[in-house]
Amino acid sequence: MGRLATVMLHRPGAELARLTPRNNDSLLFDAIPWVGRAQEEHDAFAQALRDRGVEVLYLGELLKETLEKPAARAALTESVLEDPRLGDNLRGRVSAHLADLDPRDLAQVLMAGLAHEELKPGPGKPGGLVYELMDRHDFVIDPLPNLLFTRDSSAWVRNQVAVTSLAMPARNRETTLTKAIYKHHPRFAGTELLYNPGLENVEGGDILLLAPNVLAIGVGERTTAAGAERLARRVFAAGLAHTILVVPIAQERATMHLDTVCTMVDVDAVVMYPNIADALRAYPVTAGFDGEPQVGAARPFLDAAAEAMGIDRLRIIDTGLDPVTAEREQWDDGNNTLAIAPRVCVAYERNVETNAQLERAGIEVIAISGSELGSGRGGPRCMSCPIERTPG
Numbered sequence: 001m002g003r004l005a006t007v008m009l010h011r012p013g014a015e016l017a018r019l020t021p022r023n024n025d026s027l028l029f030d031a032i033p034w035v036g037r038a039q040e041e042h043d044a045f046a047q048a049l050r051d052r053g054v055e056v057l058y059l060g061e062l063l064k065e066t067l068e069k070p071a072a073r074a075a076l077t078e079s080v081l082e083d084p085r086l087g088d089n090l091r092g093r094v095s096a097h098l099a100d101l102d103p104r105d106l107a108q109v110l111m112a113g114l115a116h117e118e119l120k121p122g123p124g125k126p127g128g129l130v131y132e133l134m135d136r137h138d139f140v141i142d143p144l145p146n147l148l149f150t151r152d153s154s155a156w157v158r159n160q161v162a163v164t165s166l167a168m169p170a171r172n173r174e175t176t177l178t179k180a181i182y183k184h185h186p187r188f189a190g191t192e193l194l195y196n197p198g199l200e201n202v203e204g205g206d207i208l209l210l211a212p213n214v215l216a217i218g219v220g221e222r223t224t225a226a227g228a229e230r231l232a233r234r235v236f237a238a239g240l241a242h243t244i245l246v247v248p249i250a251q252e253r254a255t256m257h258l259d260t261v262c263t264m265v266d267v268d269a270v271v272m273y274p275n276i277a278d279a280l281r282a283y284p285v286t287a288g289f290d291g292e293p294q295v296g297a298a299r300p301f302l303d304a305a306a307e308a309m310g311i312d313r314l315r316i317i318d319t320g321l322d323p324v325t326a327e328r329e330q331w332d333d334g335n336n337t338l339a340i341a342p343r344v345c346v347a348y349e350r351n352v353e354t355n356a357q358l359e360r361a362g363i364e365v366i367a368i369s370g371s372e373l374g375s376g377r378g379g380p381r382c383m384s385c386p387i388e389r390t391p392g
């Protein structure tokens with residue numbers, strides 16, 4: 001693990017204001033966040049990273065700049081107009097509406113969606129059947145409140161980026177945005193895409209870089225075994241790793257991604273949810289002669305990881321919590337830390353016990369508040385997409 005040099009975040013905005021008690025479950029939030037406070041919390045998170053010399057890029061800004069390119073604008077507009085729910089008549093109206101927007105406003109609509117009332121029929125703009133029959137609470141273009149969790153919609157493995165294939169309908173459209181950014185933004189010109197939306201499901205929260213040539217991929221609610229297999233094949237073909245540990249995790253919301261139970265905090269240490277630490281197993285996958293992934297026998301994760309990483313032991317920060325505290329702090333993303341260098345990580349301040357154990361183990365914890373941000377069930381790691389780390 002090197003020092004974090006550049007990270008992509010998304011400052012939450014109008015898309016969070018779309019959440020209501022009617023739609024928060026399907027939009028994958030457990031509460032209705034207070035938007036202004038969530039933004040303050042997020043600004044403090046970004047500032048904590050900048051204070052440590054990390055360059056912070058914002059997805060919203062990159063998207064706006066990307067939309068200045070006609071080809072990107074056309075591709076992104078087409079991706080929302082493709083929705084078969086619209087029908088020809090409404091599609092025409094939405095198309096005309098989007099065509100009038102400048103890049104900043106178009107970026108806003110792509111992120112925050114378009115509500116029924118924002119597309120009022122007027123003179124020369126009849127409602128049409130689909131619009132008239134739509135519930136007024138429905139969205140013409142669905143909002144993307146989970147954009148905040150930039151970890152999941154793309155993941156870098158060294159100099160290549162996997163644009164993922166998100167499993168939940170509420171998040172599916174996010175990758176049209178990340179893909180367009182990587183394809184069209186001058187900052188990323190020439191970047192190879194290691195994975196693509198539309199392939200078998202893989203989410204960035206399930207991808208952990210354990211060492212320069214070793215990856216772990218969680219398989220559970222979001223990443224499928226088929227997705228892990230294809231990603232492994234591509235990683236091997238690109239020469240980006242020699243071993244991939246495929247780690248089955250419980251298919252439930254509390255453990256939706258591998259990074260909800262385990263994150264790296266040092267070159268040879270992880271913080272891990274104690275209630276599963278001993279039970280976690282891994283299938284070591286290596287490249288066969290034909291480049292096809294070869295699957296070894298399942299073993300305890302910690303042993304398989306140490307062997308692949310070429311170290312004696314992968315230390316686990318013994319959070320030593322009683323099972324109830326451990327369960328509470330896991331739910332609030334206590335294990336979801338963002339390493340900004342070996343032995344320095346960002347964590348939510350509310351996970352008092354986990355953070356104290358990290359400090360006792362010699363890990364510096366930069367604590368941020370996340371009472372509003374955390375209502376979407378994601379911590380500092382989920383809210384960040386590291387683009388570059390410098391060795392050492």
Ligand SMILES: NC(=[NH2+])NCCC[C@H](N)C(=O)O
Nearest residue numbers: 028149205257376377378382
């Ligand atoms: N890498 C992560 N753990 N991301 C958390 C994503 C949370 C988001 N609400 C979802 O359900 O998808």
